[in-house]
Amino acid sequence: MEYTSEIQVIPCGNKSDCTGCGACAAACPKECITMQPDEEGFVFPVTDITQCNHCNFCQKTCPIWTKNGQKENATDNGKKPLDVYAAWNLDSEIRQESSSGGVFSALAEYILSKDGVVVGAAFDEQLVVHHIIIEDPSQLNRLRGSKYVQSEISSRLYKSIRSYLQKGRTVLFSGTPCQIAGLHGYLHKEYNNLFCCDIICHGVPSPLFFNEYITYSQRNGRRILNIKFREKLVGWKDFRVKQVFQNGTEIQNECKKMFLDPYMAGFLRDYCLRESCYRCAFASVSREGDLTIADFWGVGQKYPEYDKDDKGTSLVLVNTLKGKTWLEEIREKMFIGQADLNTARINNGMLEKATRRPLERNAFYSDLKKVSFKKLINKYELCGPNIFHRVKFKVIHIKQIIYRCIQSKNRR
DSSP, X not given: OOOOOOOOOOTTSOGGGOOOOOHHHHHOXXXXXXXXXXXXXXXXXXXXXXXXXXXXXXXXXXXXXXXXXXXXXXXXXXXXXXXXXXXXXXXXXXXHHSSSSOHHHHHHHHHHHTTOEEEEEEEOTTSOEEEEEEOSGGGGGGXXXXXXXXXBOOHHHHHHHHHHHHTTOOEEEXXXXXXXXXXXXXXXXXXXXXXXXXXXXXXXXXXXHHHHHHHXXXXXXXXXXXXXXXXXXSOXXXXXXXXXXXXXXXXXXXXXXXXXXXXXXXXXXXXXXXXXXXXOTTOSSSOSSSEEEEEOTTHHHHOGGGOSSOSOOEEEEEOSHHXXXXXXXXXXXXXXXXXXXXXXXXXXXXXXXXXXXXXXXXXXXXXXXXXXXXXXXXXXXXXXXXXXXXXXXXHHHHHHHHHHHHXXXXXX
């Protein structure tokens, strides 16, 4: 894959705002826009000016341009969820294989059982993350679990989704809020048979950083076959990064704590995210999806009954009446408990504000190209929690103790 620094046209007007959703390229009637990676490995629209007829359809499709226009004309900036729940899948095996509570699997199984299709992020054989369409429940395992790298959504996939919808097939689309906004912008109309499920997104690293990490992990002749970023070997809250690799003729597993894995350390410290993630237009309680799912971090502080086994609890925000009806359809496969938005906010900061841009971001990608991955690990301390995160986790722990004491006192 080649990387270019020449970005000719950004429909939203500012490269730092572009989310890379690819909706503009899919919508272009002249097909003169392609999504190409820049020097950091993030994709941006590049236009063949000789073919462009200046119809501005790309701009009308762009979710950032549209959202900025809505802000200027809005009298009420956003709406709150209709309902807030803690939930998990009653199938213990699916729950164990999922990043949190396995809610997405239940939603997807229901759509597939109705002759629908499911769209979500999956690794291919080269460990590149693409959004794909599945129609067979046996393929659902490819869509489970978090993929902490920006997923490619091709123009062909956008067009396939529209085709399914026009034929009357039900479509479930799962992705980040900006990806769902891109899909809505591309479609330019409401479809009753489209269900969208967004996640509370921390931000996305680039495929370039991920590729360098994979290359480093494959040193000494071994080959990575699969990676699972949220292995719940010892529990949901203390998850591991699991690599499955081939070493000679043997298939072996290797698990590391999250901050001992250099890729996860870079991600969790926000060094490697897309520039638009630091100014995310979608970090709000006013969501793009019919449902929002996320880890319900800190749920046990107020609702200890929702986190007794440390196997994973999902936060579910019901954002539309369509989402409410949809959730009711899978209730028999789920544990669903009433919760509240304030508790959800406490440990899900990106529900209301974008990720903080660290000073280290200024040089991180420049260093990624200049120095060896080993030197990058050493320079940015990507092999264990740094002082900032030690203090942060200590403060969180103290807050949890104080909260439990207050709750205990109020019950007396």
